Amino acid sequence: MRLALLFAVSLLCAPSLATAQPSPAEVARGRYIFGATGGCGCHTVPKETANAGGRRYDGPFGTVYSTNITPDRQAGIGAWTDEQIITAIRSGRRPNGERLLPVHxxxxFNGMAAEDLKALVAFLRTTPPVNRANQPKRITVxxxxxxxxxxxxxxxxxxxxxxxxxxxxxIARGEYLVRAVGHCGECHTPRTMTYATDNSRFLAGNPQGxxxxxxxxxxxxxxxxxxxSEEEIAEYLATGNKPDGDVADGLMAEVIQGTLAGYRDLTKADRLAIAHYLKSIPPVRNKIGK
Ligand code: HEC
Known part of the structure; x- marks a missing residue:
């Protein structure tokens, strides 16, 4: 009886094991989401191998280096389960319980849909592994x-x-891409005295981003x-070209270009959805620069 039950259970489990390998469509969706984040570029030292980490970030707390998110089993995240990777992305916890600083x-990213996170992880597993050890952070506080x-x-x-x-x-699509996946507010929203984003002035610019x-x-x-215009915003997100003939510079050029993919890989429909959403948010008077 018990054996029969075991047999039945294993039969039930078999199909799920067979589908454990993500489909090419799932990986393609993950690559698209990866691009929609701007290519997770913080995890790449410009001109070096994508996702291998090591980029330096200085904050009020000290210095951190972005981590290796390639599927290398030793130095990267290859030995983590899907759930563990998703928990790190959306909750800022590593499998050993250690906290990630909110530089990540x-x-x-907690606002990303479960299906998009799953696809993103499937894509990350297909990228070239790099055996490059993480650099320890230096916390001064x-x-x-x-x-x-x-x-x-x-x-x-x-x-x-x-x-x-x-x-x-x-608009819902645009809002989702701006607020969660594209994390535009992390750079474009001013911060309060505590360094939290001041969402009452969402996307109103940051003189010290x-x-x-x-x-x-x-x-x-x-x-x-x-x-x-919405067309001009959509064009900028694909090419970096501004209506006045200038081009995107610095961090914005990086997220448009991306690494293995970037904002420029978004479909026109998605770029227009972003533009449409940007037109719908409350205008905030806040002069940046010049
Ligand atoms: C990593 C930081 C960062 C992220 C993320 C980011 N931006 Fe930017 N963005 C910048 C910077 C820096 C500039 C100024 C670029 C320049 O000087 O050419 C900029 C410029 C722009 C401009 C041009 C504005 C102007 O008046 O010239 C637009 C439009 C824009 N970003 C939209 C977005 C949208 C939409 C998102 C999210 C999908 C986004 N950005 C995400 C940093 C960022």
Whole structure:
């Protein structure tokens, strides 16, 4: 009887084992999502192998280096389960329980749909493994990770909510790509005194953005924001070309170009959805630069 039951159970499990290998369509979807994040470029030192980590970030807490997210089993994330990788992306926890600093925008990636995260992980597993050890972080603030960070996350860090399924069209699609996957706010939203994004001024620009960039206001404020047409915004996200003949520079050029994929690989429909959403958000007067 028990044997029969075991046999029945193993038969039930067999089909799921057979489908454990992600389909090419799933991997392609994951590559698309990878591009929609801007190519996870923080994990790549410019001009070096994609996803091998080692890029330096200085913050008020000290210095961290982005980590190796290639499928190398020793130095990368190849030995982690899908669930463990997804938990790190959206909740900022490594399999050993260690916290990721919010330099990795997990509060925002928490807004990604489960199916997109699964596809993203399937794609990451297909990228070339690189055996390059992670560089340890140097935290200069005492008890930063044990006391300050958890308190800050609970009190100040706005967290996006995942949709039941990824929206496929319209403003909802644009909002999803901007707020969660594309994490535009991480650079374009001003920060409060605690360094949390000030979402009451969502996308209103940041004079002192990541890597000391000056990040423009892209709310539809007629004086200080983005006044381009939706077509022009969609064109910029594909090519970096601005309506005035100038081209995207710095970090924006990086996310458009991406690494193994970038914003430029978004479909025109998705780029227009982003543009349409940007036109719908509250205009905020906030002059950046000049
Ligand atoms: C890693 C940081 C970063 C991310 C993420 C990012 N941007 Fe940018 N963005 C910048 C910077 C820096 C500039 C200024 C580029 C320049 O000086 O050419 C910029 C410029 C722009 C501009 C041109 C505005 C102008 O007035 O010239 C638009 C439009 C824009 N970004 C839209 C977006 C959208 C939409 C997203 C998300 C899908 C996004 N950005 C994500 C950093 C970022």
């Amino acid at each position: 925008p997990f509060t925002v 005492p008890m930063f990770e044990s006391v300050f960070l958890p308190a800050w996350l609970a009190a100040f860090a706005p967290r996006e909510t995942p949709p039941a399924a990824a929206p496929t069209s319209g 990541p890597e000391k960039s000056e990040v423009p206001n892209i709310t539809p404020d007629p004086q200080t924001g983005l006044t381009w």
